[in-house]
Amino acid sequence: MILITGGAGYIGSHTALKFLNDGFDILIFDNLENGHIETIDTLKKFGNISFEKGDLRNIDNLENVFSKYKIEAVIHFAAFALVGESVEDPAKYYRNNVFGTLNLLDTMIKHNVKKIVFSSTCATYGEPQYTPIDELHPQNPINPYGSSKLMVERILEDYDVAYGLKSVKLRYFNVAGCNEKAGIGEWHEPETHLIPNILKSVTDKNKIFKIFGDDYNTPDGTCIRDYVNVEDLADAHKLAYEYLKRENMSNVFNLGTEHGDSVKTIFTECEKVTGRKIPVQIAERRPGDPAILYANANKAKTILNWTPKRTITDSITSAYKWEKKLK
Numbered sequence: 671m672i673l674i675t676g677g678a679g680y681i682g683s684h685t686a687l688k689f690l691n692d693g694f695d696i697l698i699f700d701n702l703e704n705g706h707i708e709t710i711d712t713l714k715k716f717g718n719i720s721f722e723k724g725d726l727r728n729i730d731n732l733e734n735v736f737s738k739y740k741i742e743a744v745i746h747f748a749a750f751a752l753v754g755e756s757v758e759d760p761a762k763y764y765r766n767n768v769f770g771t772l773n774l775l776d777t778m779i780k781h782n783v784k785k786i787v788f789s790s791t792c793a794t795y796g797e798p799q800y801t802p803i804d805e806l807h808p809q810n811p812i813n814p815y816g817s818s819k820l821m822v823e824r825i826l827e828d829y830d831v832a833y834g835l836k837s838v839k840l841r842y843f844n845v846a847g848c849n850e851k852a853g854i855g856e857w858h859e860p861e862t863h864l865i866p867n868i869l870k871s872v873t874d875k876n877k878i879f880k881i882f883g884d885d886y887n888t889p890d891g892t893c894i895r896d897y898v899n900v901e902d903l904a905d906a907h908k909l910a911y912e913y914l915k916r917e918n919m920s921n922v923f924n925l926g927t928e929h930g931d932s933v934k935t936i937f938t939e940c941e942k943v944t945g946r947k948i949p950v951q952i953a954e955r956r957p958g959d960p961a962i963l964y965a966n967a968n969k970a971k972t973i974l975n976w977t978p979k980r981t982i983t984d985s986i987t988s989a990y991k992w993e994k995k996l997k
């Protein structure tokens with residue numbers, strides 16, 4: 671059985687679906703603070719899935735789960751992931767993302783579970799020194815969210831040396847789209863991400879979409895990001911799990927499309943997909959936003975044999991259908 675922490679959330683639920691479709695038995699552990707019980711109910715239609723409500727910060731919750739189920743490997747998503755909030759309340763981030771993960775790792779070691787796929791982020795790189803960003807780029811996070819993820823990467827390296835815990839760290843770039851046919855998608859409250867925010871200005875007449883800064887040093891003045899489809903990302907988790915089984919070796923991979931789109935390009939694509947004129951205004955820059963981030967994902971391609979298949983138009987199309995359902 672594969673344990674998926676945070677499996678009621680956005681990326682966790684898509685990965686759970688991938689494993690279910692491939693015939694695995696899945697156990698989801700989630701405190702439902704940001705995840706949704708409706709997502710678990712939806713996933714139940716697709717295979718053998720158990721759900722335990724619990725919190726990483728409570729080691730007894732973890733002990734109960736590891737005693738009750740025979741767990742083979744862990745895919746660890748459960749974390750807080752809002753950059754702005756992490757600056758305002760770093761304690762929340764370090765307590766959950768770092769201390770909570772330590773509880774998880776210690777419980778794994780105790781129960782002799784020695785394989786973990788960890789959700790890391792391009793936010794561990796900080797302000798890019800060069801693009802595209804490869805895995806060897808220096809890691810200097812500029813906010814507590816990125817720091818909390820980098821700390822766990824370091825802990826995982828030390829736990830490998832000392833306890834033989836093998837980990838694959840996946841550094842995601844920007845994630846987009848959903849499997850709206852299966853009934854799962856991006857469902858954050860409040861929503862801060864670009865694509866759902868543009869689409870909410872289509873479904874909600876009172877919402878004007880704001881571009882955070884058009885005076886960056888980029889061709890159209892708006893920030894450039896690498897938007898990778900969530901189902902492609904889910905595929906990468908399956909490949910990472912297979913890599914751990916096959917090689918029994920730790921590693922780290924960037925996950926992105928190796929292609930950058932500006933905020934204005936994404937906005938225009940959203941108008942095209944929805945067939946609507948979307949109200950927009952230029953606003954102040956958002957603190958902590960680097961001008962350009964996109965991945966060199968060659969390592970994931972060659973070693974994991976991962977190829978992102980979905981386009982940005984696919985991602986926006988599925989996200990729009992989901993947004994209408996959510997509404």
Ligand code: UDP
Binds near residue numbers: 865880883895959
């Ligand atoms: N962005 C924007 N308006 C919004 C949300 C985001 O202009 O309502 C911009 C943001 O400044 C960044 C890009 O879109 O340049 C991607 O932001 P998002 O929050 O989706 O992801 P992040 O890059 O922070 O992980």
